[in-house]
Amino acid sequence: MASAASNPTTCSGKDYELPWVEKYRPHKIADIVGNEEAVSRLKVIAKDGNMPNLIFSGPPGTGKTTSILALAHELLGANFKEAVLELNASDDRGIDVVRSKIKMFAQKKVTLPLGRHKIILLDEADSMTSGAQQALRRTMEIYSNTTRFALACNTSAKIIEPIQSRCAIVRFSRLSDRDILDRLLKVVQTENVPYVPEGLEAVVFTADGDMRQALNNLQATYSGFHFVNQDNVFKVCDQPHPLHVINIIRHTVGGNIDDAYAGLKQLYDLGYSASDIITTLFRVVKNYEMPEFVKLEYLKEIGFAHMRIADGVGSILQLSGLLAKLCMARDKAITV
Amino acid sequence: MGKRKPAFVVVSDDEGTDEPPSSEPLITETKPFLTSQVGDSSLSCSIPTGKCGLPRRQSFTQSSDVQAWVDKYRPREVSDLAVHAKKIAEVREWMVNKLQRCDKPDHCGKVLLLVGPTGCGKTAVISVLMSKFEGAELCEWDPPVPTLWNEHLHHVNTGSEGYYDIPYVSKIQQFTEFLDGVTRYPLLPLPHESQDKGNSTSFLRKTVVEKQKVLLIDDLPIVHGRESILKLCHRLYNFALSVQFPTIVIVTDFLGNEEHGQGISTLTTDIVHTFESAGAKKITFNPITAIAVRKVLNRIMIAEKCTVSPELVSFVAESCGGDIRHAINCLQFLCIGSKSISCSWDPGGDIFLDKSKRKRGTGDNSSVKRKKLSQCKLLEKKCKSSIDCRDSSLSLFHALGKVLHNKRITEADKISGKNSIGFILKEELQRHPLNMEEPETLISQAHTDAASFLCFLHENVLEFVDEEGIEDVSVALTYFSDADCLLKSRKRSSSSFFSVHASDEIDPAHIGEAVAGSVCARGVLFANTHPSKPRWLSIRSPSIRQVDRLMNEKKIENYTKLLGVIQASHTMCTHVVQVAELEPLYKQLAYRKGQSNLTLTSKEIGSDLLFFPSQSLGIFSDMEAMDISNEMHVDDMISSEDEIEEW
Numbered sequence A: 001m002a003s004a005a006s007n008p009t010t011c012s013g014k015d016y017e018l019p020w021v022e023k024y025r026p027h028k029i030a031d032i033v034g035n036e037e038a039v040s041r042l043k044v045i046a047k048d049g050n051m052p053n054l055i056f057s058g059p060p061g062t063g064k065t066t067s068i069l070a071l072a073h074e075l076l077g078a079n080f081k082e083a084v085l086e087l088n089a090s091d092d093r094g095i096d097v098v099r100s101k102i103k104m105f106a107q108k109k110v111t112l113p114l115g116r117h118k119i120i121l122l123d124e125a126d127s128m129t130s131g132a133q134q135a136l137r138r139t140m141e142i143y144s145n146t147t148r149f150a151l152a153c154n155t156s157a158k159i160i161e162p163i164q165s166r167c168a169i170v171r172f173s174r175l176s177d178r179d180i181l182d183r184l185l186k187v188v189q190t191e192n193v194p195y196v197p198e199g200l201e202a203v204v205f206t207a208d209g210d211m212r213q214a215l216n217n218l219q220a221t222y223s224g225f226h227f228v229n230q231d232n233v234f235k236v237c238d239q240p241h242p243l244h245v246i247n248i249i250r251h252t253v254g255g256n257i258d259d260a261y262a263g264l265k266q267l268y269d270l271g272y273s274a275s276d277i278i279t280t281l282f283r284v285v286k287n288y289e290m291p292e293f294v295k296l297e298y299l300k301e302i303g304f305a306h307m308r309i310a311d312g313v314g315s316i317l318q319l320s321g322l323l324a325k326l327c328m329a330r331d332k333a334i335t336v
Numbered sequence B: 001m002g003k004r005k006p007a008f009v010v011v012s013d014d015e016g017t018d019e020p021p022s023s024e025p026l027i028t029e030t031k032p033f034l035t036s037q038v039g040d041s042s043l044s045c046s047i048p049t050g051k052c053g054l055p056r057r058q059s060f061t062q063s064s065d066v067q068a069w070v071d072k073y074r075p076r077e078v079s080d081l082a083v084h085a086k087k088i089a090e091v092r093e094w095m096v097n098k099l100q101r102c103d104k105p106d107h108c109g110k111v112l113l114l115v116g117p118t119g120c121g122k123t124a125v126i127s128v129l130m131s132k133f134e135g136a137e138l139c140e141w142d143p144p145v146p147t148l149w150n151e152h153l154h155h156v157n158t159g160s161e162g163y164y165d166i167p168y169v170s171k172i173q174q175f176t177e178f179l180d181g182v183t184r185y186p187l188l189p190l191p192h193e194s195q196d197k198g199n200s201t202s203f204l205r206k207t208v209v210e211k212q213k214v215l216l217i218d219d220l221p222i223v224h225g226r227e228s229i230l231k232l233c234h235r236l237y238n239f240a241l242s243v244q245f246p247t248i249v250i251v252t253d254f255l256g257n258e259e260h261g262q263g264i265s266t267l268t269t270d271i272v273h274t275f276e277s278a279g280a281k282k283i284t285f286n287p288i289t290a291i292a293v294r295k296v297l298n299r300i301m302i303a304e305k306c307t308v309s310p311e312l313v314s315f316v317a318e319s320c321g322g323d324i325r326h327a328i329n330c331l332q333f334l335c336i337g338s339k340s341i342s343c344s345w346d347p348g349g350d351i352f353l354d355k356s357k358r359k360r361g362t363g364d365n366s367s368v369k370r371k372k373l374s375q376c377k378l379l380e381k382k383c384k385s386s387i388d389c390r391d392s393s394l395s396l397f398h399a400l401g402k403v404l405h406n407k408r409i410t411e412a413d414k415i416s417g418k419n420s421i422g423f424i425l426k427e428e429l430q431r432h433p434l435n436m437e438e439p440e441t442l443i444s445q446a447h448t449d450a451a452s453f454l455c456f457l458h459e460n461v462l463e464f465v466d467e468e469g470i471e472d473v474s475v476a477l478t479y480f481s482d483a484d485c486l487l488k489s490r491k492r493s494s495s496s497f498f499s500v501h502a503s504d505e506i507d508p509a510h511i512g513e514a515v516a517g518s519v520c521a522r523g524v525l526f527a528n529t530h531p532s533k534p535r536w537l538s539i540r541s542p543s544i545r546q547v548d549r550l551m552n553e554k555k556i557e558n559y560t561k562l563l564g565v566i567q568a569s570h571t572m573c574t575h576v577v578q579v580a581e582l583e584p585l586y587k588q589l590a591y592r593k594g595q596s597n598l599t600l601t602s603k604e605i606g607s608d609l610l611f612f613p614s615q616s617l618g619i620f621s622d623m624e625a626m627d628i629s630n631e632m633h634v635d636d637m638i639s640s641e642d643e644i645e646e647w
Helices: A002-006 A036-048 A064-083 A095-107 A130-142 A161-165 A177-191 A197-207 A211-225 A230-237 A242-253 A257-269 A274-287 A292-310 A316-333 B004-018 B025-041 B046-051 B053-061 B085-100 B122-132 B149-158 B171-184 B190-196 B202-209 B226-242 B258-277 B290-304 B310-319 B324-343 B347-362 B368-384 B394-405 B439-446 B450-464 B470-494 B507-527 B543-569 B575-592 B602-616 B622-637 B640-646
Strands: A054-057 A084-087 A118-122 A147-153 A168-171 B111-116 B136-140 B212-217 B247-252 B281-284
Touching (some): A064 A084, A197 A211, A197 A230, A242 A316, A257 A274, A274 A316, A274 B507, A292 B470, A292 B507, B085 B111, B085 B212, B122 B136, B122 B247, B290 B324, B310 B324, B394 B439, B450 B470, B450 B507
Parallel strands (some): A084 A118, B136 B212
């Protein structure tokens, strides 16, 4: 590592490490995982051309930008440089820029094969002001013969209606744990990362359906400890260890409040804040196997506790109160 | 001068896009000419105008296969339009009046105002109808390419000569200049054209020159802040009174979400009021009906020879919310998958293939019930649907259907919890295992926020519970209220005074929402022990949304009125006072005026009041405007109880 930093010119092979997120970003649509239906349509578009105006919306780390870029590459190939205008939130995208830069680009003449269009990629389009979006409206329509738009955003509701109306909306949802795990396994094999399966499981847990976060966490763990196991992952990500939390839940389900409290106290003493703990609690309970009624009550109580914590009452008293309520909910449910 | 000209040139040029590729060579021919002409005369704005000839001409060589369907199937005949015939007739009547009896000097109604939600065919109606009028031509206001602020600063700082050539002009100023130019020089660049022309196609041109101009303003500048809105309104008001030739103004009316919508919707209402008070004729377009949308979609499907099941088409038509453009876009995207059925290598294609087969299979026994069932199935099939229409998505309906229908595995034993937990639940709390994905997964696939999911469930849950299950409903409602409580806390904590974007930054808020979502979904699933018989039940969209929408509209309307009162009386009053005291006064006044049946509504008085001072006293000073906007801001923030206390 140190040598790589000292002379970056000889950055070849192992010395120079790209972020894995970039290194393993899929360049073909076929390599994109998850969201099969959306991706399958994109494949057809890449093959046939005539891309409609598209809005990609979905939570972060689900492959929106990746699929836009891959689509543009597959559609335009060697013409990518001159036929694609990419603007993201770091660029100036006020009304003036839309009226000048984007319009200029739309008017630019590029020789492209039949069925291919220039593409304007607007990443993080929800951060554009509504004025700028309004200004985009006419440009989109007038130049639709030669230029198509692809917008990426987290919530399509932040795109103004006239723009939504001019586009087809492609929804991306969180990736399944299976998809993320598969991809992690691939990366781990190519990078020769030593790991145990539980370690990868932990990475998947911390990522919560976000591929970017999963890869970042994996890389952070690897470069920090050179071994991916559960403890290292949670050290890097600094989340309460779910195993602890699972234990706490198990104790409450068993009606054993003393042990549950001991576990909680231990977590709290480790320095985790109440909102950290409650976040992990929620994620664990969501996937914990228990009777439907009990789960419902647990979720409800966690929700209320979270509400109080979000209001600023993040004391251990709240958390222990929560545990007591969980035990009571369980007592309410069982037969005498 | 130089600024104004290109604006009109672009316009006619823009008209060229709307023509079918096989349009007469006349329009294409003019382009190189226009380019050079503009290039001579003007400055920065001319560059794009010159360039835009190029892609257009290229488009004439393109086959129609590579066009977006929205362009490809743009209505060309009146019969193609999906807009209500009455509205079309209204617009046509206006055009006939203005265009064919133009010698009569009437100044009052030169402006036509088209208001409507996005995608309801406002522009389409205008362009189709105008193409039917021989002697008229449509011109459009096209905002010139602005100088970038950074460039401007750069030029100022470096002191280069370029600065004097391209000064920075604000949008509203550009627009005002344009309006000035239009009113001052009524005959647009046409005579100009005919003089310079001369060489190649002059004999063809002669006929065109006689055409009468109709000005179309679609891209009104967006302004923020009370002060500039009023400035713009004032300018538009004068314009509407003084304009010499027919003008059509299109105002897209949309109520956006919290952070984007407010400013624009007040702006829209202000502009509409302005024009109305200046005697413009206003025609409001409604969202296009689902039936009309479906008709158009079916026509396109036949033309494209693609095989999307009719159920899907009608679903798209119904869920697009009257936005035909979006419906067509959706359809195009849907067909992208279905066209590749033959090679069916993709899972999406398989689904479609499957569906069309089934359809054919059940086609013979055409009992309604079967059809409905297959419709149900279809919804289930769309389980991973990634495409959707604007507000209500297919996947949302699917997720709702799953939660409401409450399918469970009945054969298996009830979960007693013995195996994993070690205790036995009370009999009445035991449930069969769910026959579906985890509710959390369902919600995340529904692509919606917990709040609207809750609204939908609340609206529809009654239908899905059997007659005997009234207790179930009460249990479900308990959980709904809990979920609502959780959501409200999120709103209160995040949407404080100025942190509008806080809601998507705080991670805890996300958890709160997730909890609320799963509590409401699981609550219904748990509570509903008497699900009604499996049958086709339509899912309604929550009426609370409409109430909210109406309330917002009403609020905005009240604000404008209130503003008028403040200006007129120079006193401060809140909207409580307005509703409680001023509204009755208006009504009384209306009676006093002898106009029976309340023909003079409070609204009109309000708008009269709004413009009274600006006419008689001139525009009031900036300070006052600031005060008022502040005041309104405060009004926004303080809830009504506080106001009462204050008073």
